[in-house]
Amino acid sequence: MSRVDESVQEVNFDGLVGPTHNYAGLAAGNLASQRHGGLTANPKEGALQGLLKMKSLMEAGYAQGVLPPQQRPDLGALRKLGFTGSDERVLASAADQAPQLLRAVCSASSMWTANAATVTPGVDAPEGRVQFTPANLQSSFHRFLEPATTGRVLQAIFHDERHFAHHPALPATPAFSDEGAANHTRLCGAHGEPGVHLFVYGRKAFGGEREPRRYPARQTLEASQAVARQHGLTDAQTVFAQQHPDAIDAGVFHNDVIAVGNGPVLLYHELAFLDEEGTLEALRAKMATPLIPVRVPVEAISLDDAVGSYLFNSQLLSNPDGSMTLVVPGECQENDTVWRVIQDLILAGYNPISEVLVKDVKQSMQNGGGPACLRLRVALSSAEREAIKARALLTPALFEDLTAWVERHYRDRLAPKDLADPQLARESLAALDELTKLLEMGSVYPFQLG
Template sequence: MTREINIDGLVGPTHNYGGMSFGNLASANNKGQTSNPRSAALQGLQKMRQLIDLGLTQAVMPPQERPFMSGLKKLGFTGNDSDVLQAAYKVSPALVSNYSSASCMWTANAATVSPSPDTADGKVHFTPANLTAMPHRSIEGPQAETILKAIFADESAFTVHAPLPANTLFGDEGAANHNRLSATHADKALEVFVYGREALNADDKPSKFPGRQTLEASQIVARSHRLKPDNTLFVRQSNSAINAGAFHNDVVCVANGPVLLFHETAFDDYIGLEETLKRAAEPLGFVPQMVMAKNAEFPIEDAIKSYFFNSQLLTLPNGKMALVLPADAEENMASKQFADACVSGDNPIDQTIFMDLRQSMRNGGGPACLRLRVQLTDDELSKMHQPVIMSHQKIDRLEDWVKTHYRDALIVEDLGDPKLLDEARSALDELTQILELGSMYEFQKDGASN
């Protein structure tokens, strides 16, 4: 049996609204607001609990180390960790904010994943994203690689690659710009890489907001994953979608099985795309099902505001499809009307489920941002690190852990406080014990000095 597991990012103790993501309208609009790390983490855990109740396999990815002290030390700050943090904050609160971001909770950006039916060597391949477009995210790649190698350590089944070279030619944003279309999770698939710009094309027209994913990066990942060229497509995201605030394709598009659910503005030529998908899918024995929201009925502004397409489109154990949406999508009239249309008539989606993820949403991350999808056979599932697979009992324990260690209010000014550094490290140290990950963080290996 092959199943899709959702690996959700656990929100870290330094979750804050620093407004650092250019082109992400929610992040910019909520800059400087008071965040609630405790509520954010509990909301994420509740989403995991609900997916377990739907009969799905759910796992968790731990937060990365924040504040990222070794990164600050490389910038010339000296002394013990408290001294370094305070000195850096005195020089630039914005700098410390970048190195304290909890954005790694959005594991859709942790890596691109190709399951074993798609790869030439029959292994599951992971390439951690380098996330070069945003400074606060560009520090995530090496730690993501470390975490993925801990979870998927068995090299007989898994290959975890290094992130691509960290430069503007190879900007890679992970699974947020990657779709997989297939008859079922167990079958060979079309892997559809969506890019925002061609870095080596001098004539590539500029956008108001940057196209974060490059064609060149997508091509490298496809080669590294040993994908068959006939089953691999590279599709351009429209500049109009990027300029409207769709900084990743998963803000205007989501796929599952044979279904591609997308906004009319997501691609410049959706008719041509449908024809291309049908031709490529025919040898694989399935017909893609295109479900499109028309801009005249569901304006792109409402799609971005509600984060409708940043949803989880899931195949349930009974074979039916469910669409997990943020609560914001239920409160927007145009979004709610389209959600109702998706489950009416002959559409392939059977039910909609709305979840409260407001803490994440205010930074521009909905249900799809919070999870990395991995299709695994039962044998492959048995070879991954079992303690990160969630159950109600494990979620109960993590909820108690959050309530013990997380603050219920955090402002940007708190990020320069050494007490927050101590709190975060204490939390992560205990978490590695709960998840049986060993001394994974740098402060555990080096012996933190405060």
């Protein structure tokens, strides 16, 4: 008989928007990032928008967690690239000689924790422990800087070896390009029941399938297979599907921009998968609970509208009565076509999705990340939740403390030219040092480790 742990809850760990949140236009294939590159950002507003989304979901009864931002600017990375002298000199030299590198080492992209790691719940793992693999994010320099700190953060929060297992990031090479949970969906009945893991890739490292022509495919089949092996997943527990190259070329840089799954429901665009029917058939063959596909045809929403509104980069959350809530960015409500599809096709369709919540995460959206990008899903039993010793599960008191922390430390205006300001670096380190104490997670940042 299959194991069922009724105490398992899905906890969404949202990334805090960092103090150096800016619009640098760093991400190739991310149209929102490229479109807003060079604009002035508001880090304080971005962090508060994220916290308010977390608070509203917590108050609605959903389990909510928090992940801290990265240390930025990453002066250590600049020093490895040949910039020398004091912090002030390193920043000034980078701004003068390689402004693109300065923008990269200041990126607050770790806010999108869907890219932080891939997670397998203990109920699916052969040893009964929750499995974590930080994504190597090797496809872009500004994100390649994240995995080491991400690994330390995850180990600080999920520290108890009786319940949690941590694996190294995959080799940072093109063959094993891994972008984390943004390309991974677990489908199941209840969260405490065994599930099937859908891994979506953009290309095979050694060729053999059609690839996008305009933008790079960031996830390889070989990376997805390696993560599945690390986590002890069997063939019966996994489905590997290729993302549609036309979607990638339209700006769908991760699968979570074109599909979202929760429980037995898979909400997806017609052009999400290269082999749509084959993907659905494979899932149906392996799932113990019948799959509930919710298909949005291209005639209803074009790829351009899907990317512009981030409808599929929404959160899909389970309710106690078996229904589901769809959490969408405000841009979905602003697009008449998308909003009509939500009302007439999704909410009125024969599926468990019965409610839509609209959230303002515009500071994140303008850099190319919606509600689903901002969270890492971790299904945890009651014993596993109790094993978390860091103060990472959101409560009303923690929300108030984090809001006050943002108000103390964040700027409300940050233009690209401000990234060379040494005071910004000092402000960021002071904020992060205080944050690790507030979250009770110990030393996780390079400047704290010496």
